[in-house]
Amino acid sequence: MLWLRALCSRFVLGCAFTDRIELNDSVENLPISQRAAAAPPYVASLNPEQRAAVEALDGPVLVLAGAGTGKTRVLTTRLAHLLSSGRAKPWGVLAVTFTNKASREMRERVEKLLGPGGGGLPWLGTFHSISARMLRTHAELVGLKNNFTILDPDDQIRLMKQIIDAEGIDEKRWPGRQLAGLIDSWKNRALTPEKVPKNEAFAFADGAGVKLYAIYQARLRILNACDFGDLLMHMIDVFQRHPDVLQTYHRKISHMMVDEYQDTNVAQYLWLRLLAQASKNLCVVGDDDQSIYGWRGAEVDNILRFEHDFPGAKVVRLERNYRSTGHILATASHLIANNRGRLGKTLFTDDEDGNRVKVRGVWDGEAEARLIADDIEQWRQGNRSYAECAVLVRAAWQMRAFEERFLMLRIPYKVIGGPRFFERAEVRDVHAYLRLIRSEDDDLAFERIVNQPKRGVGEGTVQKLHAHAGKPPVRFVTDNGPLFDEDTGEVVTEQAEAPGGATRFRTLIGAAREMTITDELPLKARTALRSFLSDLDRWREKSREISHVELAEIVLDESGYTEMLRNDKSPQAQTRLENLKELVQSMGQYDTLEAYLEHVALVLDIEAESDGENVQLSTLHAAKGLEFPLVFLPGWEEEVFPSKRSVDENGDKGLEEERRLAYVGITRARESARISFAANRQIYGRWQVVLPSRFIDELPAANVDAVSETGYGMQAPGVRDMAVEPFSSGYQSPGWRRAQERGAFKGKPPVIDGEARLVARSGDGDAHYRRGDRIFHQKFGYGQVRMVDGNKLTVDFDKAGEKRVIDSFVVPASAA
DNA sequence: TGTGCTTCATTTTTT
DNA sequence: ATGAAGCACA
Numbered sequence: 001m002l003w004l005r006a007l008c009s010r011f012v013l014g015c016a017f018t019d020r021i022e023l024n025d026s027v028e029n030l031p032i033s034q035r036a037a038a039a040p041p042y043v044a045s046l047n048p049e050q051r052a053a054v055e056a057l058d059g060p061v062l063v064l065a066g067a068g069t070g071k072t073r074v075l076t077t078r079l080a081h082l083l084s085s086g087r088a089k090p091w092g093v094l095a096v097t098f099t100n101k102a103s104r105e106m107r108e109r110v111e112k113l114l115g116p117g118g119g120g121l122p123w124l125g126t127f128h129s130i131s132a133r134m135l136r137t138h139a140e141l142v143g144l145k146n147n148f149t150i151l152d153p154d155d156q157i158r159l160m161k162q163i164i165d166a167e168g169i170d171e172k173r174w175p176g177r178q179l180a181g182l183i184d185s186w187k188n189r190a191l192t193p194e195k196v197p198k199n200e201a202f203a204f205a206d207g208a209g210v211k212l213y214a215i216y217q218a219r220l221r222i223l224n225a226c227d228f229g230d231l232l233m234h235m236i237d238v239f240q241r242h243p244d245v246l247q248t249y250h251r252k253i254s255h256m257m258v259d260e261y262q263d264t265n266v267a268q269y270l271w272l273r274l275l276a277q278a279s280k281n282l283c284v285v286g287d288d289d290q291s292i293y294g295w296r297g298a299e300v301d302n303i304l305r306f307e308h309d310f311p312g313a314k315v316v317r318l319e320r321n322y323r324s325t326g327h328i329l330a331t332a333s334h335l336i337a338n339n340r341g342r343l344g345k346t347l348f349t350d351d352e353d354g355n356r357v358k359v360r361g362v363w364d365g366e367a368e369a370r371l372i373a374d375d376i377e378q379w380r381q382g383n384r385s386y387a388e389c390a391v392l393v394r395a396a397w398q399m400r401a402f403e404e405r406f407l408m409l410r411i412p413y414k415v416i417g418g419p420r421f422f423e424r425a426e427v428r429d430v431h432a433y434l435r436l437i438r439s440e441d442d443d444l445a446f447e448r449i450v451n452q453p454k455r456g457v458g459e460g461t462v463q464k465l466h467a468h469a470g471k472p473p474v475r476f477v478t479d480n481g482p483l484f485d486e487d488t489g490e491v492v493t494e495q496a497e498a499p500g501g502a503t504r505f506r507t508l509i510g511a512a513r514e515m516t517i518t519d520e521l522p523l524k525a526r527t528a529l530r531s532f533l534s535d536l537d538r539w540r541e542k543s544r545e546i547s548h549v550e551l552a553e554i555v556l557d558e559s560g561y562t563e564m565l566r567n568d569k570s571p572q573a574q575t576r577l578e579n580l581k582e583l584v585q586s587m588g589q590y591d592t593l594e595a596y597l598e599h600v601a602l603v604l605d606i607e608a609e610s611d612g613e614n615v616q617l618s619t620l621h622a623a624k625g626l627e628f629p630l631v632f633l634p635g636w637e638e639e640v641f642p643s644k645r646s647v648d649e650n651g652d653k654g655l656e657e658e659r660r661l662a663y664v665g666i667t668r669a670r671e672s673a674r675i676s677f678a679a680n681r682q683i684y685g686r687w688q689v690v691l692p693s694r695f696i697d698e699l700p701a702a703n704v705d706a707v708s709e710t711g712y713g714m715q716a717p718g719v720r721d722m723a724v725e726p727f728s729s730g731y732q733s734p735g736w737r738r739a740q741e742r743g744a745f746k747g748k749p750p751v752i753d754g755e756a757r758l759v760a761r762s763g764d765g766d767a768h769y770r771r772g773d774r775i776f777h778q779k780f781g782y783g784q785v786r787m788v789d790g791n792k793l794t795v796d797f798d799k800a801g802e803k804r805v806i807d808s809f810v811v812p813a814s815a816a
Numbered sequence: 817t818g819t820g821c822t823t824c825a826t827t828t829t830t831t
Numbered sequence: 832a833t834g835a836a837g838c839a840c841a
Contacts, residue, residue: 619828
């Protein structure tokens, strides 16, 4: 033990922790009970709840952090406090987040508090990055080499397809994507093929699911690869089967912290529990009300059960909200109180009441986009920034209407979480080259690029290579002597059972090598393959001497990839070249190819360009953790939000998760939240009449303004039976027509005759008027409404270029 | 190997 | 509506 201490202190003195050590010294001289009192000044600036969370350093701790209660601050301060109080060493703290962004942010903020940490906090990262790091050192325990590849979802699906095909199952009826999803969900629950419950085993292809899963795992092992789920699964396996390994981590890691605990799945829970077993110093931070990832395996139960799972856990509630004004917070709280399964918190703020939450009904999606765009323009004219506005939708398709409107009005916008850099084909191609140079086992990488750029090695040739790879080895004697087995180095003579029961005796590269000296392949393909193989060998050779950045440049150049893009006249080719430049540049930040690929497999999010002056367009999911002064929440309609599928598939559980999503949405707002819903909506090109979301009924009337400025008679939340019958003389909206076809409304649409009372008028001139006890709507083109004689309204209806006056209404004084 | 036509699905998304 | 993916055919 002594030598260990000596080593540690030398290590500490040798690197950039000097100022941290000074902090340590001052506290370390105190008895443990007094250390908290002598805490550094940053702890003093916290509110009492936060401080309690920060200072509970030992034993299990559950921090229930409501939206906007300073969760990140608590987390980072706690980590800093842990270090500066001397309670834990930088290499003894395991701090887990879900996203790379979150872990990056945490690292930065801790460094800000404690000064630059140099190589400190090696165990701060995502579940996956930490697991990958661990697995690299224990790969052999699960039958992998330590240079294993981490497959991206695309490779994963490709592999699934191959397996499904090989098993003689119709890939069209049972798509690889579905199998991937199924296996993923099993892995989320830490189920190995043997452990999959019998009743679920039949979920795919009439009972082949589990078998395919087992084959898939075997194939991965052969390919020296694993997928994201495996990173955790393998480590759980190692921990369970090799207590000595687990113990080394127990010895190393004294304290653990987990962010967003409500989003952990079963596998992550097991992983955490195994690691926390010894020290019990596990602090989890989360908010059961913001658990919105059930569909990808998150178990709210993990957080609900924490006190039970970790007896003696200290629970700290953070309920003081620093983000939103009173009405917004009250609205969100009132809404979420409708959920049954929750630990319960009451958020409060000292801030002023601020604006009431606006709820507005509109005619259709277009009107909604117009309304919101106009609001944004108004905000801008009030000298506020576009970037302060966010439009948060339930599903990605809802963004289109807004994008169209924004483009038309020249409002700059940015889609949060748009297409990701690492998903781009060209980036993945380069990675495939690098992966193949690093490990010949990587058949998927080989397949991806063997004909990229085009070399004349087509699908047919690849088929033959596959077939050959599956043939039992035979002795080949060439001019250069006999061929050797890839792995053992022995001359290949014997027929052997392929490992894992899968049919592969050689890597595809191995097969290619052999087939370039036989005449089974057409000459053209053979020559092409041969030169491709010698390229690969040459690059591999070079990679020992040159940096990985140079390697990438050489590969891009010599493979003809760059040239291919240069010759490509399509507009995307230019972007692709730029992406590649960015890629090569970003590689420079990593010391080795290994380090880079590791990073790539797990993260590779090139920093998004700065937000600048853009309206933020996002799904509700992607907006979690963000905040904006002005938030629009459009599309609050039954079956859209709450999503029909969610409720259909998961019943009340699904509905509650949708409600949490609504809660997340509202609590993103600082100053103003504006909810809207339409009566008609185009969904996948089909018009549908839709009803206001039940969530609208659940809003507290006292904190909400129901505005009918553009709506058609929605007076207050709770009024659901508003008349949505649209009609007109001469013009019927597609939505109305469809509704009529479905028999949604009985009787004939009323016809305008005589006088009607105008209730409201859209900015674009759509008229909403009341006759008798019903409210009707008349849809018109933009800017074609004229007021005549004070309160008499004339509408010009522009149809096929021909303008004609079709109607006039008398406007009651109250609406004018 | 490359093309043009048909079919199909279409919540949310990280690693 | 829309776009991706699969498929038959040149």
